[in-house]
Amino acid sequence: MTLKRISVVLAVISIFAGAAWASPITYVETTTASGSLNGTTFTNASVTVTLVGDTSNIAPGPAPFGAFLVNPGSATIKIDGLPLATFTDLVEIAGTFNQPTPGPFGSPFVLIATLDNPAGTSITGVVVEYGNPAFLGYGLGALGPISGTGGSASGPGGPHNTSAGVLLFSSDQNPQAATFTATPEPTSVLLLGTGLLGFIGLRLRLKRT
Numbered sequence: 001m002t003l004k005r006i007s008v009v010l011a012v013i014s015i016f017a018g019a020a021w022a023s024p025i026t027y028v029e030t031t032t033a034s035g036s037l038n039g040t041t042f043t044n045a046s047v048t049v050t051l052v053g054d055t056s057n058i059a060p061g062p063a064p065f066g067a068f069l070v071n072p073g074s075a076t077i078k079i080d081g082l083p084l085a086t087f088t089d090l091v092e093i094a095g096t097f098n099q100p101t102p103g104p105f106g107s108p109f110v111l112i113a114t115l116d117n118p119a120g121t122s123i124t125g126v127v128v129e130y131g132n133p134a135f136l137g138y139g140l141g142a143l144g145p146i147s148g149t150g151g152s153a154s155g156p157g158g159p160h161n162t163s164a165g166v167l168l169f170s171s172d173q174n175p176q177a178a179t180f181t182a183t184p185e186p187t188s189v190l191l192l193g194t195g196l197l198g199f200i201g202l203r204l205r206l207k208r209t
Contacts (some may be wrong), residue, residue, distance in 0.1 A: 022054055023054065023055050023056075023184050023185060024052065024054055024055075024184070024185035025052075025053055025054065025055050025071075025140075025141070025182060025183065025184050025185065026050060026051070026053075026182070026183050026185060027050070027051045027052075027071075027073075027110075027112065027140075027180070027181070027182045028048065028049070028050050028051075028179075028181045028182075028183075029048070029049050029110070029112055029127045029128075029129060029150070029178060029179070029180050029181075030046065030047065030048045030049075030178065030179045031046075031047055031127050031129070031150045031151050031176050031177065031179075032044055032045065032046060032047065032151070032176040032177065033045065033047045033079075033127075033152040033169055033170075033173060033176065034169070034170040035152065035167065035168050035169040035170045036167075036168050037079060037082050037162070037165055037166075037167050037168075038164055038165020038166060039165065040082060042079050042080070042081065042082060045079050045080040045081060045082075046079070046080040047077065047078070047079050047080075047127065047152070048077070048078045049077050049112050049126055049127045050075060050076050050077075050078075051071075051073045051075040051091060051092075051093050051112055052073050052074055052075070053071040053073030053093065054071075054073070055071075055140075055141065055184070057071055057072055057073075058070070058071045058139065058140045059071075061094060061120065062120050062121050063121065065094060065120070065121075065123075067096070067097065067098070067099035067100075068095060068096060068097060068099060069094070069095050069097045069139060069140050070092045070093065070094045070095075070120065070140075071092060071093050071140050072090065072091065072092040072120075073091060074086070074087075074091065075087045075091040075112065075126075077126070077162065077167065082164070083164050084164075085162035085163050085164035085165075085167070086162060086163040086164075087114060087126075087160060087161070087162050088161045088162060088163060089114040089115065089160060089161050090114065090115040090118065090120075091112065091113070091114055091115070092112075092113060092115060092123070093110060093112050093140060094110070094111045094113060094123070095108075095109070095110045095111075095138050095139070095140050096108045096109055096110075096135065096136075096138075097137060097138065097139065098136075098137055102130075105128065105130035106130075107130050107135075108130065108131075108132070108133070108135035108136045108138070109128055109129060109130030109131070109135055110128070110129055110130075110135055110138065110140075110180055111123075111125050111126075111127075111128045111153055112125075112126045112127050112128075112153075113125045113126055113153065114126060114160050114161075124154050124158060124160065125152075125153025125154045126152070126153060126154065126160060127150060127151070127153055127178070128150050128151065128152075128153035128178075129146070129148050129149070129178040129179075129180045130148065130149060130150060131148050131149050132146050132147075132148040134146050140182065141182065141184070142182055142183060142184050143181070143182045144179075144180055144181035144182055144183075145179050145180070146179065146180045146181070147177070147178070147179050148177075148178055148179075148180075149175045149176070149177070149178060150175070150176060150177070150178025150180075151174070151175055151176040152169040152173050154169050
């Protein structure tokens, strides 16, 4: 293989390695909660919050969340018996990462929250899962499913604005079972890059024969 051909192969590898660095990721958190959506009450209903972000946006949070990692995205909530709703507030997922004192939940946690201001310096929790050692040092990448303790994070908080109306959680929420999953999406660009590299290798082999 000539030096020129080696340079071409290395260039292609670098291009697609860069594309793979930023990839869509979907965070799903399921728990049980009570409250109301657009005035319709729900009690001990299954609640699933899904947030779609991108790994290239994972970063330390702003003060006072500088010891956290955060990832913004778009999110929906599905409450059993009610229509799927999209959050119209800004939303992010936050993880305690290596924070020495994990805050109000007393242990490492992941939290999907709405932002009270665009800077993200104040947030209102939607759902949380905590207490599992897997969250210690968790960098908001692929993980799960992880089962543990969680629930609605805001208590008698909110409101959370959604396409289906205002979401409010009830006060005095007891800890509930929760499941958390983070799944990277297939990257078609990466697959294309793999195919191109294979094609380049085949062409080089054919030229040597």
